[in-house]
Amino acid sequence: MKFIVSVLLTALLAFAAGLYLPWWSIAIASFLVASVLYQKPLLSFLCGFTAIFLLWGILAWLRSAGNNHILAAKASLLILKTENPVLLILVTGLIGAVTGGLAAWSGTLFRRIIKK
Amino acid sequence: MRIAVFLFMALLTAGLVYILDTTRLLPAPLGKLLSPQQGVWQNAEPVNNNFSDELKFPKLKGKAHVYLDENLVPHVFAENGDDLYFIQGYLHAKFRLWQMEFQVRAAAGRLSETLGAGDNNAILNYDRGMRRLGMVYGAENAMPEIEGNPITKSITDSYTDGVNAFIEDIDESQLPLEYKLLGQNPEKWNTLKTALLFQYMALDLAGHEDDFEHHNAASVFPKEVFEKLYPLYPDSLDPIIPRGTPFMQPGLALNTPATADSLFYPIKDTIGIRQTKPDKDNGSNNWAVAGSKTKSGRPILCNDPHLGLNLPSLWFEMQLHSPTHNMYGVSLPGAPGIIIGFNDYCAIGLTNAGRDVRDYYEMKFKDDSRKEYQFNGRWKASTFRIEEFKIKGAAAYYDTVVYTSLGPVMYDASFTGQNRVKNNKNYVVYWLAHHPGNTPYVIHQLNQAKNYDDYVEALRYFVVPAQNFLFASKTGDIAIWQNGKFPARWKGQGDFVMPGTDSAYLWQGFIPHDENPHLMNPSRGFLSSANQLPVDSAYPYYLGFGSDYPVYRGVIINRMLSKMNNITPDDMQKMQVDNYNVFAETARPVLLKYIKEDKLNAEESKYLSRLKKWNLRNDPAEGGPVIFNVWFDSLENAVWGDEFAKIKGVYKWPQESTLIDNIIKDSAFSFIDNINTPDKETINDVVTIAFQHAVPSLQQLERDDVLSWAKFKGTGIRHLLRLPALSRMNLPVGGGSHIINATKDFHGPSWRMVVQLTDETEAYGIYPGGQSGNPGSRYYDSFVNTWAAGKYKKLWVMKENETADKRVKWKMSFTK
Numbered sequence: 001m002k003f004i005v006s007v008l009l010t011a012l013l014a015f016a017a018g019l020y021l022p023w024w025s026i027a028i029a030s031f032l033v034a035s036v037l038y039q040k041p042l043l044s045f046l047c048g049f050t051a052i053f054l055l056w057g058i059l060a061w062l063r064s065a066g067n068n069h070i071l072a073a074k075a076s077l078l079i080l081k082t083e084n085p086v087l088l089i090l091v092t093g094l095i096g097a098v099t100g101g102l103a104a105w106s107g108t109l110f111r112r113i114i115k116k
Numbered sequence: 117m118r119i120a121v122f123l124f125m126a127l128l129t130a131g132l133v134y135i136l137d138t139t140r141l142l143p144a145p146l147g148k149l150l151s152p153q154q155g156v157w158q159n160a161e162p163v164n165n166n167f168s169d170e171l172k173f174p175k176l177k178g179k180a181h182v183y184l185d186e187n188l189v190p191h192v193f194a195e196n197g198d199d200l201y202f203i204q205g206y207l208h209a210k211f212r213l214w215q216m217e218f219q220v221r222a223a224a225g226r227l228s229e230t231l232g233a234g235d236n237n238a239i240l241n242y243d244r245g246m247r248r249l250g251m252v253y254g255a256e257n258a259m260p261e262i263e264g265n266p267i268t269k270s271i272t273d274s275y276t277d278g279v280n281a282f283i284e285d286i287d288e289s290q291l292p293l294e295y296k297l298l299g300q301n302p303e304k305w306n307t308l309k310t311a312l313l314f315q316y317m318a319l320d321l322a323g324h325e326d327d328f329e330h331h332n333a334a335s336v337f338p339k340e341v342f343e344k345l346y347p348l349y350p351d352s353l354d355p356i357i358p359r360g361t362p363f364m365q366p367g368l369a370l371n372t373p374a375t376a377d378s379l380f381y382p383i384k385d386t387i388g389i390r391q392t393k394p395d396k397d398n399g400s401n402n403w404a405v406a407g408s409k410t411k412s413g414r415p416i417l418c419n420d421p422h423l424g425l426n427l428p429s430l431w432f433e434m435q436l437h438s439p440t441h442n443m444y445g446v447s448l449p450g451a452p453g454i455i456i457g458f459n460d461y462c463a464i465g466l467t468n469a470g471r472d473v474r475d476y477y478e479m480k481f482k483d484d485s486r487k488e489y490q491f492n493g494r495w496k497a498s499t500f501r502i503e504e505f506k507i508k509g510a511a512a513y514y515d516t517v518v519y520t521s522l523g524p525v526m527y528d529a530s531f532t533g534q535n536r537v538k539n540n541k542n543y544v545v546y547w548l549a550h551h552p553g554n555t556p557y558v559i560h561q562l563n564q565a566k567n568y569d570d571y572v573e574a575l576r577y578f579v580v581p582a583q584n585f586l587f588a589s590k591t592g593d594i595a596i597w598q599n600g601k602f603p604a605r606w607k608g609q610g611d612f613v614m615p616g617t618d619s620a621y622l623w624q625g626f627i628p629h630d631e632n633p634h635l636m637n638p639s640r641g642f643l644s645s646a647n648q649l650p651v652d653s654a655y656p657y658y659l660g661f662g663s664d665y666p667v668y669r670g671v672i673i674n675r676m677l678s679k680m681n682n683i684t685p686d687d688m689q690k691m692q693v694d695n696y697n698v699f700a701e702t703a704r705p706v707l708l709k710y711i712k713e714d715k716l717n718a719e720e721s722k723y724l725s726r727l728k729k730w731n732l733r734n735d736p737a738e739g740g741p742v743i744f745n746v747w748f749d750s751l752e753n754a755v756w757g758d759e760f761a762k763i764k765g766v767y768k769w770p771q772e773s774t775l776i777d778n779i780i781k782d783s784a785f786s787f788i789d790n791i792n793t794p795d796k797e798t799i800n801d802v803v804t805i806a807f808q809h810a811v812p813s814l815q816q817l818e819r820d821d822v823l824s825w826a827k828f829k830g831t832g833i834r835h836l837l838r839l840p841a842l843s844r845m846n847l848p849v850g851g852g853s854h855i856i857n858a859t860k861d862f863h864g865p866s867w868r869m870v871v872q873l874t875d876e877t878e879a880y881g882i883y884p885g886g887q888s889g890n891p892g893s894r895y896y897d898s899f900v901n902t903w904a905a906g907k908y909k910k911l912w913v914m915k916e917n918e919t920a921d922k923r924v925k926w927k928m929s930f931t932k
Contacts, residue, residue: 018153019153023137027133031129063152066163067160067162067163070163070894071891074841075892077841078297079144091150095146095150
């Protein structure tokens with residue numbers, strides 16, 4: 001239950017932050033949630049990972065679907081050297097996810113220092 | 117311990133963010149780029165995007181509306197001219213901002229700033245070339261003309277305000293895709309940038325001459341041979357002003373310097389400098405037929421400018437309407453007004469004049485400091501302009517350019533163009549575009565022209581790049597002026613590099629405007645131009661060598677028009693995309709006459725018979741044009757290669773028409789013989805050997821399945837950054853050089869327009885691109901397939917009372 005709440009909270013906070021702050025605000029959101037809602041380090045990583053993967057993956061998919069994948073076809077060819085919109089959406093999710101996961105992990109470790 | 121573990125993880129996270137935010141480790145800042153809330157996903161414009169908007173800007177004077185139709189063409193209705201140009205600037209920026217900035221950076225020699233110095237400093241070298249050519253210097257010289265005229269001051273200020281209003285409004289996530297890819301932010305617009313865009317057009321269209329190449333050729337070939345290789349008036353020429361048309365007595369008398377002849381034949385030195393040149397086929401077709409030849413009884417005007425084919429397209433289509441103004445056509449993002457189009461009274465079409473308006477002078481400096489140069493027997497002080505080049509990822513580069521009263525020293529020991537060669541001479545470039553006049557004024561006046569007199573009056577102010585301005589009006593007039601400012605040259609002036617020490621070699625004056633070639637309502641009922649020479653040798657001024665003055669498109673256009681009657685806009689569309697090859701019509705019988713068929717083996721004969729059966733049309737699936745082209749290239753190599761190898765430095769082979777004209781006139785033409793063999797080759801030998809050399813290439817092409825014209829030619833429309841992912845490559849398009857449908861690989865008809873001047877204007881047009889510059893928009897390339905198929909869309913001149921028309925898809929309101 002705590003895991004699901006953390007995931008949702010992280011995603012929500014990251015989304016809100018993204019409206020005003022640069023892309024790396026996802027790291028701040030993951031860090032904050034993980035340092036408030038304590039979980040074991042690995043679980044916390046998974047939590048940040050899942051939250052941002054879902055957030056970025058779904059946002060990218062929504063934009064791309066509304067665009068008939070015109071941009072994703074070109075951008076995947078440009079960035080991944082292969083025309084594959086789905087792959088670009090997955091890569092997008094993964095890049096956000098790893099960033100979010102590591103930040104959440106750091107957040108948990110920070111919490112452990114503060115509250116022994 | 118815990119602290120250490122935390123710090124380690126925190127640093128790891130920060131490091132990852134850093135890597136994903138910069139290009140230090142990865143080729144692209146992937147985190148920034150792929151973030152759905154900031155990066156490229158934001159450029160994925162919904163296919164059902166709603167472009168309607170309500171906008172407020174304090175700089176507007178009144179209310180205005182923009183109606184966007186189903187092709188995303190804006191129909192702008194403003195209450196006054198200032199608001200009209202403000203909104204044009206806003207719309208250009210909204211749909212083409214990155215392109216506007218890129219073109220201006222290219223003109224100003226500022227590409228290294230965002231792209232880096234390039235392989236072997238190629239980009240930096242390009243930038244240095246632009247500065248040394250005086251591109252910025254010319255734009256700066258235009259500024260007092262533009263800003264000193266209250267009309268153009270207000271037009272360009274309004275336009276600039278419109279562009280900047282858009283730039284101020286967007287946040288980073290809304291930036292065009294290319295800014296994100298390059299990690300760049302938009303710069304504010306200003307009128308100097310508009311002037312730089314016109315410099316860019318001047319370079320593209322009036323920046324072609326072969327002075328160095330001709331100079332070197334004259335160092336090897338005697339005068340009578342040179343004149344055969346580079347004839348002033350080709351045999352097959354059908355000039356814009358028909359032969360036999362009388363010309364005025366020249367208003368200017370010119371003095372040829374006494375030393376000219378002994379100086380030039382023979383030339384004693386050669387030049388190794390390789391210049392960056394615009395495409396030699398930058399040209400165009402335009403023609404107008406009078407009411408006597410049309411079904412409607414009213415004139416029809418047609419135009420297709422041939423330029424580099426890029427995405428985003430050079431052109432942006434729009435209608436500009438105000439109480440004094442209703443112009444439809446294509447505009448240049450970065451410049452106010454409509455360049456090619458029509459209003460309620462008349463239509464204007466442009467082709468390039470290609471006249472020589474750029475010369476080079478060799479300067480003599482007193483010493484290595486280059487502070488003083490010799491001129492008319494005295495020493496004159498030069499000035500220095502230090503050019504700074506910011507380079508992405510490297511320290512700035514500084515280049516000192518010496519300026520004389522003639523212009524900037526373009527080439528010297530430190531700069532030799534595209535290649536590095538030893539050069540101790542100082543060549544000044546003397547170019548009409550250093551003093552380009554007030555182009556926005558001419559555009560504005562032409563957009564408002566109501567009749568022939570308005571049109572001619574506007575043309576008086578036009579300097580560069582000279583165009584064949586074609587005109588047709590609803591009152592039934594058709595007219596053409598080869599127009600611009602032209603130096604009045606003595607015979608031979610500017611063909612080669614000239615001495616910069618003597619004012620007798622400078623331009624002595626300009627051809628009076630009334631003496632520029634022009635014609636109105638000719639008895640044959642039509643006018644046309646296709647970049648050929650404007651006149652025959654009866655014209656009293658020396659034209660010299662400008663662009664290549666290609667002959668064949670002019671020949672076929674005039675042949676077709678003279679046979680046509682009861683012409684409809686549909687006939688004109690078919691003619692604009694016609695693929696008949698009049699060059700092959702001329703050359704194939706000559707080649708077939710001389711080839712020794714008995715010397716060919718079975719495989720070779722197979723290709724020859726295929727060529728014989730070809731219908732002379734460069735249609736996409738034809739194999740004939742491939743065989744013809746490969747054979748002709750091989751023949752040129754065999755005829756010119758041996759003699760031209762004697763030239764040290766840069767050179768240029770004669771034109772294709774010159775080779776074929778020479779063979780027709782004289783089959784014993786001295787260049788036929790291969791001077792590297794003891795035998796004396798005949799025309800039969802050379803034509804046969806050229807064909808036999810071509811066959812292995814043809815076999816290879818056949819194995820690669822590209823022995824059909826469109827595949828061989830490979831027409832594509834490339835993104836300005838040459839990124840294949842953002843380009844449209846391998847389009848099934850026919851045509852080519854010398855053909856009315858002049859589509860080459862990356863170059864061709866950039867806007868096709870047919871306008872019938874009936875009471876209700878009936879117009880058609882298409883360009884190979886789309887209205888949006890965003891690669892993530894469905895309107896990025898939405899015209900490309902229609903263009904490639906040789907089809908048109910009907911142009912809708914919207915009326916004020918048609919706001920409820922079903923063609924209106926979106927409405928933008930502008931208020932103050």
